[in-house]
Amino acid sequence: DSGVTQTPKHLITATGQRVTLRCSPRSGDLSVYWYQQSLDQGLQFLIQYYNGEERAKGNILERFSAQQFPDLHSELNLSSLELGDSALYFCASSVGAVGWYGYTFGSGTRLTVV
């Protein structure tokens, strides 16, 4: 157990639907990062939150949004889902605003869009 908790572990949904992925960072970590992993694109950085505020943004689609709550857990919302959104979605956390000591990853949410 890495200390980063992601739920659900698996999610199957239909095209056009909306889903919410949840992440609880490791105790004491203030930053949460979201990554998407697919076979063709590899690990793509989506977005980072630090202590409740958006810190950095990657190639996140407009259909996707995220937030970090006062208790530091984060949610990634994916809407108008397409087949190509099927992927593993990882959350990672770090103590500071930058990952200079490495990230701690959760076990991921496998999203399948049918």
Added chain:
Amino acid sequence: SQQGEEDPQALSIQEGENATMNCSYKTSINNLQWYRQNSGRGLVHLILIRSNEREKHSGRLRVTLDTSKKSSSLLITASRAADTASYFCATDPGSGGSNYKLTFGKGTLLTVNP
């Protein structure tokens, strides 16, 4: 886009042999990190080497960094079947702000045969 590129894409060795994986990157970095991912699971942080370091050891792992060539290598000595996994290098640009992100390569799939 990938900052780090691992080589080879796949490597198959016998138990007890050494495994060497290489990573090349394009822009300047603050540090470079190596992660391991067992099939379909989260990434585990293995080792971090800073831009002013040339070599670092952790157990059976040895990492080298050559900033002039923008390359790094990960050596796993006396490999075990349990080392079978994908290995990723990740580059840290070192600057904070909205452009900060840890960028991962596509990984090397290591298979250690018993």
